[in-house]
Amino acid sequence: MTSGNFRLELLDSDIEVPCPSCEYPVWVRLVEVVARCAVLCPSCRCRIWLTDADGSVQNAASEVQDAMNALMRELGGMFK
Ligand SMILES: [Zn+2]
Numbered sequence: 063m064t065s066g067n068f069r070l071e072l073l074d075s076d077i078e079v080p081c082p083s084c085e086y087p088v089w090v091r092l093v094e095v096v097a098r099c100a101v102l103c104p105s106c107r108c109r110i111w112l113t114d115a116d117g118s119v120q121n122a123a124s125e126v127q128d129a130m131n132a133l134m135r136e137l138g139g140m141f142k
Pocket residue numbers: 081082083084085086103104105106107108
């Protein structure tokens with residue numbers, strides 16, 4: 063029970079990524095990262111793709127990737 067709640071809390075936690083175009087700090091939820099959403103920068107309104115394959119948001123992505131890798135391992139075990 064406790065570990066299940068912990069996973070949900072983890073998915074619901076926020077991380078701060080700098081907007082690649084204006085560097086405004088944008089808060090995204092980890093669950094949005096897992097779902098590969100794009101978030102809208104509230105400052106310049108550009109779209110920030112959380113899993114950008116061409117690496118244009120690499121600074122943000124590397125931090126996100128670390129958290130995601132750990133999370134996907136957790137979830138991978140959960141859904142087997
Ligand atoms: Zn921006």
